[in-house]
Amino acid sequence: MKKRTNKFKNSKKKGEFPIVIDQLEQSVKDQLHDEANLIFKKINVQNKNILIFYISYLIDKKRLDDNLFTPLLYSETEWSTSNLVDNLPIGDGKQYQTVEEVCSQIISGSVGVYIENENEIVTFSILNNQQRPLEKPERESIVIGPQAAFSESLETNLNVVRASIKSNELVAEKFTIGSRLPTEVRLTYLKSLANDEDVQTMRQRLNDLVVDDIEDSSVLSQYLEDSSISIFPQFYLTERVDRFNYSISKGKIGVLSDGSPEGIVAPTTFFGFFESTEDVYFRWNIATFFRMLRFIAMFISFILTPIYVAVVTFHYEILPISLLETLGQSRSKVPFSPVLEVLFLELIIELLREAGARLPTKVGQTIGIVGGIVLGQAAVDAGLTSNVLIIVIAMSALASFTAPSYLMGSAIRVIRYPLIIVAGLFGIIGVTFGLCLLIIHLLKMTSLGRPYFLPVYPFVFKDLDNSLIRLPFGISNKRSISYRLKDDTRYKEKKSTKKKDIDDLGD
Amino acid sequence: MKIVLPILCMATLLIGCVDTKQIEQLGIITSYGADLLEDDLINNTLLYTQFDPDIKEPIQLVESKSNSYEGAVDAANLKTNYKLVTGQLRLKVFGKELAKQGIVRLLTTHYRDAEEPSRLYVVVSDTTAKDVLTINTSFNLSKFLYNLIDNNRKLEILPKSDFKDFAHKYADIGIDPIQPLITIEKKKPIIERLALFQNDVFVGSLTTEETFLFKLVMENFKAVTQEITIPKQPFEEFIKKHEDKRDAENLHVILSELRSGQKITLEDTKNLKYNVDIKIDANLLEISEQVVIEDEKVLNKMEEQISKKINKKLEEMLDKLKELNVDTIGFGRIYNQETKHKELTEQKWRELYPTIDVTFNVDVNILRHGVFD
Secondary structure, eight states, X not given: OHHHHHHHHHHHSXXXXXXXXXXXXXXHHHHTTSOTTEEEEEEEETTEEEEEEEEGGGBOHHHIXXXXXXXXXXXXXXXXXXXXXXXXXXXXXXXESSHXXXXXXXXXTEEEEEETTOXXXXXXXXXXXXXXXXXXXXXXXXXXXXXOBXXXXXXXXXXXXXXXXXXXXXXXXXXXXXXXXXXXXXXXXXXXXXXXXXXXXXHHHHHHXXXXXXXXXXXXHHHHSSOSSOSXXXXXXXXXXXXXXXXXXXXXXXXXXXXXXXXXXXXXXXXXXXXXXXXXXXXXHHXXXXXXXXXXXXXXXXXXXXXXXXXXXXXXXXXXHHHHHHHHHHHTTOOSOHHHHHHHHHHHHHHHHHHHHHSOHHXXXXXXXXXXXXXXXXXXHTXXXXXXXXXXXXXXXXXXXXXXXXXXXXXXXXXXXXXXXXHHHHTHXXXXXXXXXXXXXXHHOEETTEETTTTTTTTOGGGGXXXXXXXXXXXXXXXXXXXXXXXXXXXXXXXXXXXXXXXXXXX | OTTHHHHHHHHHHHGGGSOOOOGGGXXXXXXXXXXXXXXXXXEEEEEEEOOOTTOSOOEEEEEEEESSXXXXXXXXXXXXXXXXXXXXXXXXXXXXXXXXXXXXXXXXXXXXXXXXXXXXXXXXXXXXXXXXXXXXXXXXXXHHHHHHHHHHHHTTSSOSOBHHHHHHHHHSTTOOOEEEEEEEETTEEEEEEEEEEETTEEEEEEEHHHHHHXXXXXXXOSXXXXXXXXXXXGGGGGBSSOOOOSOSSEEEEEXXXXXXXXXXXEEETTTTEEEEEEEEXXXXXXXXXXXXXXXXXXXXHHHHHHHHHHHHHHHHHHHHHHHHTOOSSOHHHHHHHHSTTSOOOHHHHHHHGGGOEEEEEEEEEEEEEXXXX
């Protein structure tokens, strides 16, 4: 062990070259802790001893044979470090002077080539990147529109982003985050559109982030968010390529990290989490209807069960008399207080959701049906819950799944519980109090320093388009003005309303 | 933390203070009836809804004796295993005898109780409240009585007569309340007449036909159907063939889509001369005889006859009201508005009211005839 560390220290020193091939082999082996698939190949060409080394599972063997070995072995000229880089038919040749640097290249899929008695080692990257192809989005599925989701490879993700934003204005700044396990992170935005201040804020947050490693984009976004205490997500995490690109083309900032199939979009508003890209693909009136539906669903989702609890426990007077009879009859068989009844059934629904998400797809479906139909019916028959409550709970559960963002949907499902409990303790006064706290919290929140509750607070009338409603494209010629983009006009209004006369058609 | 801890403590400790009213533990009173007993106690009849899986009939009846309204609920609580609450009370029925002594003492808590609904009907029973509320029916009696009044009010047959109307007409000087009067016919509650109040004391009643006239003066009709009887004699020449052999004297006319407007003006404050202008637009839907309407003349004649008839009836109704000294229409209120700086007192108006002189000008206009909407 001691011996090895000594060697390790020695190898770190600069200017250890030239070196004997055997010695280099030993020091590379030490650096990479005797990696079993580390392959060394000694060849002799034109009286030069050349050592080629690589990790076999990381590299593309065909390219190794065709582009490296073949030209190397059949060369007529004498090889030196400089003409290796110039003459071999592989791009990306780099020269290093320490074994440590070379090894870090080897583990990311490079081949090291050393000509004995030369001062530098040359590496060529011929990474055989094992990655899954672009697939359909599974977490944020929509019916119409492009169906592509990010994959785990940053290269692929950047590729698809660039492919659809064909503009040299698209900047993809590179950051490396993680002191122990570095991950490549790209900050993407449109230079001519995105607000410089926002870009600078994000850049600074990325620069200042000191952490040993980040597991995923979602982890990164939690590090970058304005408030880590809040239950609400402040950046939109999307796996949809079209959503990411749409946001960037609207002047927002995107962050992609290697190894994660999700892109971060910032800044985002609360209402942005209920927007779906489908709203853009649909006609404006249908899109507006669906968007409204989602807002209502969100409201139903966290208010319906607390209201049920409050009414059944305290405020029988607000019910219409016929509904009162139905509710009273269904409640009369239940041995628990309304709070316990609701919490019990909510727990069943949450268990079903959790089980459905963990189990393999085919089993998950069965569980959903068994749980939804059989359990619900059985619970009513056993007199554990009232049948009105089954409908209420099912409705609020369904409503919570309409949010396009799974993170937001989960947040809404969770904030229901404190509301149910205060409803059970204080009735509608409690619910109102809880809602007030919630609204105060939302009003105070920011996303990348921008108000979270835009455009409702601070109220920006012009921004209601594309946030709460969607106007026809002919009218909505402005981008969001509250984000202070460099250019907030999509097209000139006059030109869009001008009708071409028959005389103009010849032009 | 300094603020959070006390708030948390308070929230935890004060939870016990909130009184829960779990729906299945309540006896929800939907109708209340009060009758006068001989010893001046009040006999209360309460209809309440309870939810018990073992008992099929959710509507239960409980009686109690007390001196006050709140006492009635309290006394009734001893006779039931459910907690009686009044938040869904829709109907208060008062027996005739009790109503004759004044009912407002049983309604005062209602002004202040936020739990009790304001959409509540106050009615008088032709016999006793107990008779009305103990009718043995297969349907929900509370609901039936409430809808009986509510639907007829919406159909513009009954005048505005919910609790709010009663309360403000009672409190205002120069106007008296009018509330439905429930009679029992073939073991079913019906509305045949309307109870007239002098302040809160039941003094007489109006028939439903008079109710129409009363509404003509008080409220605007939007679309109502009304039958009016006029003499047959002036139309004799236009009648083709006598079809109605039953009634040789009169012609029965149905006016539909009747729309009315009214204006009461005080012409002379000294002599109390009132002018009531009533304008009626209506469709002529049906006549009991086959009257040939070929030109405007017939219609004009008909309009004239109807006006005359309504005018006469209005005068009769007013005479009746004057005789009872009940100002249901609210002439006193108009007098009070016109004579500023002179506070009108209850007593003074009761003296003045029988001396008022009212001229009715009814203008009937038949827009179409024979057309169904």
